[in-house]
Amino acid sequence: xxxxxxxxxxxxxxxxxxxxxxxxxxxxxxxxxxxxxxxxxxxxxxxxxxxxxxxxxxxxxxxxxxxxxxxxxxxxxxxxxxxxxxxxxxxxxxxxxxxxxxxxxxxxxxxxxxxxxxxxxxxxxxxxxxxxxxxxxxxxxxxxxxxxxxxxxxxxxxxxxxxxxxxxxxxxxxxxxxxxxxxxxxxxxxxxxxxxxxxxxxxxxxxxxxxxxxxxxxxxxxxxxxxxxxxxxxxxxxxxxxxxxxxxxxxxxxxxxxxxxxxxxxxxxxxxxxxxxxxxxxxxxxxxxxxxxxxxxxxxxxxxxxxxxxxxxxxxxxxxxxxxxxxxxxxxxxxxxxxxxxxxxxxxxxxxxxxxxxxxxxxxxxxxxxxxxxxxxxxxxxxxxxxxxxxxxxxxxxxxxxxxxxxxxxxxxxxxxxxxxxxxxxxxxxxxxxxxxxxxxxxxxxxxxxxx
Numbered sequence: 001x002x003x004x005x006x007x008x009x010x011x012x013x014x015x016x017x018x019x020x021x022x023x024x025x026x027x028x029x030x031x032x033x034x035x036x037x038x039x040x041x042x043x044x045x046x047x048x049x050x051x052x053x054x055x056x057x058x059x060x061x062x063x064x065x066x067x068x069x070x071x072x073x074x075x076x077x078x079x080x081x082x083x084x085x086x087x088x089x090x091x092x093x094x095x096x097x098x099x100x101x102x103x104x105x106x107x108x109x110x111x112x113x114x115x116x117x118x119x120x121x122x123x124x125x126x127x128x129x130x131x132x133x134x135x136x137x138x139x140x141x142x143x144x145x146x147x148x149x150x151x152x153x154x155x156x157x158x159x160x161x162x163x164x165x166x167x168x169x170x171x172x173x174x175x176x177x178x179x180x181x182x183x184x185x186x187x188x189x190x191x192x193x194x195x196x197x198x199x200x201x202x203x204x205x206x207x208x209x210x211x212x213x214x215x216x217x218x219x220x221x222x223x224x225x226x227x228x229x230x231x232x233x234x235x236x237x238x239x240x241x242x243x244x245x246x247x248x249x250x251x252x253x254x255x256x257x258x259x260x261x262x263x264x265x266x267x268x269x270x271x272x273x274x275x276x277x278x279x280x281x282x283x284x285x286x287x288x289x290x291x292x293x294x295x296x297x298x299x300x301x302x303x304x305x306x307x308x309x310x311x312x313x314x315x316x317x318x319x320x321x322x323x324x325x326x327x328x329x330x331x332x333x334x335x336x337x338x339x340x341x342x343x344x345x346x347x348x349x350x351x352x353x354x355x356x357x358x359x360x361x362x363x364x365x366x367x368x369x370x371x372x373x374x375x376x377x378x379x380x381x382x383x384x385x386x387x388x389x390x391x392x393x394x395x396x397x398x399x400x401x402x403x404x405x406x407x408x409x410x411x412x413x414x415x416x417x418x419x420x421x422x423x424x425x426x427x428x429x430x431x432x433x434x435x436x437x438x439x440x441x442x443x444x445x446x447x448x449x450x451x452x
Contacts, residue, residue, distance in 0.1 A: 036190035
């Protein structure tokens with residue numbers, strides 16, 4: 001039976017998690033999808049969730065906010081624990097430091113034994129531990145090799161329990177419609193749980209061979225659930241094809257729902273597999289396709305437009321209508337942007353100065369919003385209104401704030417689309433637009449023939 005953990009009853013942690021749920025699920029992401037929730041063992045079962053890692057803080061946070069019935073523990077990069085006050089706060093929230101050879105050095109890596117012991121104790125208390133055995137986040141949609149640390153933690157805990165209690169390994173994956181932008185969609189998939197109990201006897205005789213076998217199984221399960229692109233040489237072209245018009249065509253042709261992220265993931269997996277198969281069977285033809293795709297992508301970037309414009313083919317009249325609509329909505333935008341401006345401005349100021357790894361962009365935006373800009377823009381003004389104007393004014397502002405944020409966000413998106421439409425219909429760009437349009441059609445028709 002799992003021990004009662006007093007941290008589970010912390011009112012502050014519960015309130016903070018509710019607040020993060022609002023920021024993450026209410027504001028930052030447009031929609032979240034969870035598949036395989038029935039595969040998650042009941043609370044109190046010693047469980048290690050193992051996942052791919054592609055979006056830093058967003059990966060564990062989204063899982064934590066879905067599994068609210070249990071105490072979650074996460075292994076996180078050790079350097080965030082260097083400040084004493086952060087060390088205590090992070091540990092209180094269930095984070096444990098993971099030391100890495102390439103970052104903290106060999107001397108600190110030895111301290112992982114303390115972290116592994118803490119994680120093992122959490123398992124023995126019936127808690128859930130989540131970690132990322134790749135040892136770091138990836139900057140592309142592919143799965144790296146797994147280290148064996150999570151299995152060492154699992155079997156060490158099982159051994160302390162005299163191999164009487166089962167420890168579960170739960171494969172999981174995260175998938176995002178876009179890594180870097182807010183108001184996009186994310187998907188969590190939980191695979192079939194893997195019981196370690198059948199391996200206990202063999203582990204006691206051949207520990208490393210047993211762990212290697214289980215590790216290969218877990219790696220295979222996660223790779224099958226996620227979007228894994230092996231052809232890194234042509235990754236950018238493959239990624240562009242699946243994200244734009246050809247990806248939509250492929251999805252519709254094969255019966256997938258492109259606008260529903262779980263179905264789109266299946267479509268993307270199938271498309272990537274077909275593209276990689278075609279590269280092995282028709283290397284010269286596919287190399288020519290990828291070269292032309294790279295030219296199309298380069299041309300679109302130079303014009304500072306988006307691929308959807310080639311499908312819509314807007315005219316000058318469309319640009320005029322968009323401009324008039326934006327003009328009519330301008331008063332609403334002004335009213336909405338005044339109280340929410342810091343949410344858009346502050347993260348971008350810091351991003352330019354502080355963030356070099358692009359995979360931290362989404363994490364940084366979310367963290368700055370949760371810890372700085374939303375308190376400044378929403379919570380503090382609501383409190384001041386309550387003090388000086390009364391409860392109903394404060395409540396009105398508090399309720400209206402998320403809608404003002406969404407209105408301002410969507411207005412800016414429409415404005416960016418308006419600028420793109422203007423560039424697309426501009427007389428000076430027509431020859432280049434025509435050239436790109438013809439090359440796109442050629443790429444699509446050749447792919448249709450090659451992927452049959």
